[in-house]
Amino acid sequence: MNALLIAHNTFREAVRDRVLAGLVVAGFALLALTRIASPLAMGEDLRLTVDLGLSGITWLGMIVVLMVGSSLVAKEIDRRTIFNLLSRPLPRSVYLFGKWAGLAGALSLVALVLAAALGAVVLLMGHAEYLPSIAQAAYLACLELAVVTSLAVLFSALSTPVLSALYTLGLFLAGQWCEDLRRFATQAPEGLRTLLETVANLLPNLPLFDIRTIAAGAQTTSPEHLALATVYAALYSGCVLLLGSAAFESRDFK
Amino acid sequence: MAVRTVGLTKEYRHPWTMKVTPGLTDVSFEVRRGEIFGYLGPNGAGKTTTLKILTGLLKPTRGRAWMLGTPVEEVSSRRRLGFLPEQPYFYDYLNGVEYLEFVARLSGLGGREAGEAARRWLGRVGLGDRARLVLRKYSKGMLQRLGLAAAMVHEPELLILDEPMSGLDPFGRRDVRDLILEQNERGATVMLSSHILPDVEALCDRVAIVLRGRLERTATVGELVEGGTPRIELRVAGTPVVELPATLQGVLERRTSGGDTVFTLHDPARQQEAIAWLVAQRLEIRSVTPVRGTLEDLFMAAAEGAAIHASVERRSA
Amino acid sequence: MSTLVWELAPVRRRMLLAWAGAIVLGAAAFQLAAYAARTLPARPPFEELAYYPSGQALRPATLGHAETAADLAWLRAVQYYGEHRRSDLRFLQLEHVFDVLTSLAPGFESPYVFGAFALAQEGRDFEAAERLLRKGIERNPASGRLAFELGFLHYVRPGGRDLHAAAEWFERSTHLPGHPPTAARFAAFARQHSGNLLVALALWNQVRETTDNRFLRDIAEREVLRIQEAIATGRREHAVRRLTTPQVLLLPQ
Numbered sequence: 116m117n118a119l120l121i122a123h124n125t126f127r128e129a130v131r132d133r134v135l136a137g138l139v140v141a142g143f144a145l146l147a148l149t150r151i152a153s154p155l156a157m158g159e160d161l162r163l164t165v166d167l168g169l170s171g172i173t174w175l176g177m178i179v180v181l182m183v184g185s186s187l188v189a190k191e192i193d194r195r196t197i198f199n200l201l202s203r204p205l206p207r208s209v210y211l212f213g214k215w216a217g218l219a220g221a222l223s224l225v226a227l228v229l230a231a232a233l234g235a236v237v238l239l240m241g242h243a244e245y246l247p248s249i250a251q252a253a254y255l256a257c258l259e260l261a262v263v264t265s266l267a268v269l270f271s272a273l274s275t276p277v278l279s280a281l282y283t284l285g286l287f288l289a290g291q292w293c294e295d296l297r298r299f300a301t302q303a304p305e306g307l308r309t310l311l312e313t314v315a316n317l318l319p320n321l322p323l324f325d326i327r328t329i330a331a332g333a334q335t336t337s338p339e340h341l342a343l344a345t346v347y348a349a350l351y352s353g354c355v356l357l358l359g360s361a362a363f364e365s366r367d368f369k
Numbered sequence: 370m371a372v373r374t375v376g377l378t379k380e381y382r383h384p385w386t387m388k389v390t391p392g393l394t395d396v397s398f399e400v401r402r403g404e405i406f407g408y409l410g411p412n413g414a415g416k417t418t419t420l421k422i423l424t425g426l427l428k429p430t431r432g433r434a435w436m437l438g439t440p441v442e443e444v445s446s447r448r449r450l451g452f453l454p455e456q457p458y459f460y461d462y463l464n465g466v467e468y469l470e471f472v473a474r475l476s477g478l479g480g481r482e483a484g485e486a487a488r489r490w491l492g493r494v495g496l497g498d499r500a501r502l503v504l505r506k507y508s509k510g511m512l513q514r515l516g517l518a519a520a521m522v523h524e525p526e527l528l529i530l531d532e533p534m535s536g537l538d539p540f541g542r543r544d545v546r547d548l549i550l551e552q553n554e555r556g557a558t559v560m561l562s563s564h565i566l567p568d569v570e571a572l573c574d575r576v577a578i579v580l581r582g583r584l585e586r587t588a589t590v591g592e593l594v595e596g597g598t599p600r601i602e603l604r605v606a607g608t609p610v611v612e613l614p615a616t617l618q619g620v621l622e623r624r625t626s627g628g629d630t631v632f633t634l635h636d637p638a639r640q641q642e643a644i645a646w647l648v649a650q651r652l653e654i655r656s657v658t659p660v661r662g663t664l665e666d667l668f669m670a671a672a673e674g675a676a677i678h679a680s681v682e683r684r685s686a
Numbered sequence: 687m688s689t690l691v692w693e694l695a696p697v698r699r700r701m702l703l704a705w706a707g708a709i710v711l712g713a714a715a716f717q718l719a720a721y722a723a724r725t726l727p728a729r730p731p732f733e734e735l736a737y738y739p740s741g742q743a744l745r746p747a748t749l750g751h752a753e754t755a756a757d758l759a760w761l762r763a764v765q766y767y768g769e770h771r772r773s774d775l776r777f778l779q780l781e782h783v784f785d786v787l788t789s790l791a792p793g794f795e796s797p798y799v800f801g802a803f804a805l806a807q808e809g810r811d812f813e814a815a816e817r818l819l820r821k822g823i824e825r826n827p828a829s830g831r832l833a834f835e836l837g838f839l840h841y842v843r844p845g846g847r848d849l850h851a852a853a854e855w856f857e858r859s860t861h862l863p864g865h866p867p868t869a870a871r872f873a874a875f876a877r878q879h880s881g882n883l884l885v886a887l888a889l890w891n892q893v894r895e896t897t898d899n900r901f902l903r904d905i906a907e908r909e910v911l912r913i914q915e916a917i918a919t920g921r922r923e924h925a926v927r928r929l930t931t932p933q934v935l936l937l938p939q
Contacts (some may be wrong), residue, residue, distance in 0.1 A: 120471065163761075166757045196459055204444050320719045333403060364704065
C-alpha cells in the first residue's frame with residue numbers, strides 16, 4: 116500500500132539521519148548519569164533512575180519531533196522532492212499519513228530501545244518488579260509522541276519549519292495543562308467553566324499518557340486506561356491528520 | 370488524445386494587496402497519442418506552470434485539462450504518467466536503486482518487479498556502476514539522469530519532461546535524445562519543454578510556443594520552419610572595410626565569424642546581384658550557403674510579435 | 687446526498703471528505719477525553735490552595751514531570767541539609783524545601799520521614815516536623831510506614847514526648863500496609879508509658895540498621911550513643927529529663 120511505502124521511506128530517512136542515533140546515545144548517557152548520581156540520592160536512587168529514565172524518553176522524543184517532525188513536509192516542499200511523489204498516483208492524504216506513520220514508528224523504536232535499557236539497569240539493580248510499569252509507561256510515551264507527531268506533521272504541511280516547531284511546542288505545553296485547566300474550571304463561574312472544559316477537551320490530553328507518578332512506585336495501571344489511551348491517540352491523531360489533508364489538498368506547489 | 374487542455378488559466382492573487390498576477394491565460398492545446406510534443410517558451414512564460422497543472426501540483430484558476438482521458442484533478446490520471454520536474458531533487462540518504470524502487474512501487478509496480486526495473490533503468494541511464502552511491506553525492510548531471518530514470522522506470526504511456534537536457538553535456542544530451550526516441554517507439558507519448566532549440570527541432574513532431582502565459586502558435590516543426598524566412602549566407606575571407614551598396618541596403622547584413630566576414634542576404638532572389646557586388650569589390654568568396662529558417666528565428670519572431678501585441682494592448686488600454 | 691458529493695470537483699470532494707472525517711474523529715476524541723477525565727482514577731491529589739500555595743504553583747510548571755522534578759528537589763534538599771549540617775547548623779529553609787518537594791510528589795514517602803526527623807532533631811522545630819508528617823499521612827492515608835514514623839516522632843520528641851499519641855500512631859500503623867514488623871511491640875511499650883530508654887534505644891537502633899539514608903543514620907547514631915552513654919554512666923535522670931523537659935542542647939555535636 117502506498118501509505119506503507121511512504122512510511123517505510125520516512126522511517127528509513129529518520130533512522131539514517133544521525134539525529135535519531137544521537138538521541139539514543141543521549142538517552143544512554145542520561146541513564147549512566149543517574150547511576151553516577153545515585154549516592155547523592157540517599158537510598159532513593161532506584162526512584163531517581165526510573166523517573167529520569169521515563170522522563171528522558173518523552174523529552175528526547177519531543178526533541179526529535181520538534182527538530183525532524185516540524186520540517187518533515189516543509190523540507191520536502193522546499194527541496195522539491197515532493198514533486199516526484201505527488202506527480203504519481205498518490206493521494207495527498209495518504210502521503211501525510213505515511214509521513215506521520217514513518218516518523219511515529221521511528222520514535223517508537225527509540226522509545227522502546229531506551230525503555231529496554233532502563234529495564235536492564237533496573238533489573239541489574241535487582242528490582243524486576245518495576246519492569247511491567249516501565250513497559251506500560253514506555254508504551255504510553257509512544258502514544259503521546261505519536262499524537263504530538265501528528266500535530267507536527269499538520270503544521271509542517273501548512274507552514275515553515277520554524278513556525279511549525281513553535282506551534283507544536285505550544286500545543287505540547289498546553290496539552291500538559293489539561294488537568295490543571297479542568298481543575299481550575301471546577302472553581303470557575305458557570306459560563307467560563309464550560310469554555311474551559313471545552314478547551315481542555317480540545318487540547319491534546321497529554322496527561323492521559325502519563326503514568327510516571329505511579330510507575331515510580333512500581334505500580335501499573337488498568338487495562339482500561341491503556342485501551343482508552345490507545346483509542347484516544349488514534350482518534351486524535353486521525354483527526355489532526357485529516358485536517359492536514361483538507362488543508363493540503365488545496366495547496367499549490369509553485 | 371494523450372493530453373488535452375481547454376482554456377487553462379492560472380492567476381495568482383497577492384494575499385494582502387489583492388493584486389492579480391496572470392500566470393497562464395486561456396491556454397488550449399492537444400497532444401496526440403504517440404507523438405513527441407514540444408512546449409517552448411522563455412523563462413517565466415508559463416511552461417512549468419502548465420506542466421505542474423497537468424501533473425496535479427497546481428490548481429488552475431479556470432479551465433480544464435485531461436491526461437489520457439481522465440481529468441487531471443483525479444489522482445488516477447497520474448497512474449500511467451511519468452514526470453520529470455525541472456531541477457529534480459531527491460532524498461539524501463537513499464542510493465539510486467533504493468530510490469528508483471521506491472518510486473516504481475509508488476507508481477504501481479509490484480515488489481520484485483520494481484526492484485528489477487530499478488536496477489535495469491539505473492544501468493540504462495549510465496549509473497549502474499554506482500548503484501550503492503547515496504544521492505547526496507550525486508552531481509547535477511547524475512541527478513538529471515536519475516530523474517529521467519524515475520520518470521520512465523514504470524514504462525508510462527505518457528511522459529512529461531520539464532527541461533530533460535538541462536545539466537547534461539553533449540554526450541548526455543544525445544543519450545537523452547535516444548532514450549526519448551526509444552520510449553516513443555515503444556508507444557509512449559512525450560511532451561517536453563526545453564530551451565535547447567536544436568534538440569527540440571530534432572525530436573519533436575509538433576511544437577507549441579508559449580509567451581507571457583499565452584499560447585502563441587502550435588504547428589508541426591516542418592510547418593513552422595517552412596514558414597520561416599530562408600536566407601543565403603555568403604562567407605568572405607578577412608575583414609574588409611567596405612560600404613554596403615545602396616541597392617542592397619536592408620537585405621544585406623554583415624557580421625564577423627572566425628577570421629571571416631559573413632554577409633547574410635535576406636532576399637534569396639537577389640543572390641546573383643549580391644555575388645556580383647562582392648566580386649566587384651575584389652573580395653574572396655569562400656562559400657555561398659542557403660540557410661533554412663530555424664526554430665530560433667520563429668521563436669524570436671513570435672516574441673517580437675507578442676511584444677508588439679502587448680504594446681498595442683497597453684496603448685489602447 | 688452521496689451523489690451530490692460525488693458530483694463535486696475531485697479536489698472539493700476530497701477536501702469535504704477530509705473535513706467530515708476530521709470532525710467525526712475530533713468529536714469522538716473530544717467525548718473520550720471528557721469520559722477519561724470522569725472515570726479514570728484521579729492522580730495523586732493536590733494541595734488545597736490555601737495551605738501550600740508554593741507547591742501548587744510549581745506543579746504545572748513541571749509539565750507532567752513532577753516526579754522527576756521531585757527527585758531533583760530531593761537531591762537538592764539532601765544537599766542543603768548536608769551543607770548546613772557541616773557549617774552553621776541553621777536550617778532556615780528546611781521546612782520550605784521539604785514542603786515544595788512533597789507537594790510535587792505527594793506519594794514520595796521518604797521526604798516526609800527524613801524531613802520530619804531533620805526538622806525535629808536538627809532544626810529544633812517539632813511543630814514543623816509534625817506538620818510535615820501529618821501532611822504525608824493526609825496524602826497517603828493507607829501508609830503504615832508514615833503512621834509509624836509519626837508515632838516514633840512523638841515518642842522521641844526532645845523535651846516533651848507524648849507517649850499517648852505515640853502509642854496511638856503505632857497502633858494505627860499496625861492496621862495499615864507497609865508498617866514495620868515491630869510496630870505492635872512498640873505500641874505496647876508506649877502504652878507502658880515509663881521513661882523507658884530501652885524502647886527509645888530500640889527505635890533508634892532500628893532506624894540505624896535499616897535506612898539507606900546516611901544522614902538519617904547519623905542522627906540515629908547520635909541518639910543511640912547518647913542513650914547508651916546515659917545508661918552506662920547511670921545518668922539516667924539526665925537522659926530522662928532530656929526527654930521530658932523542654933531543653934535546648936547547648937553542646938554542638
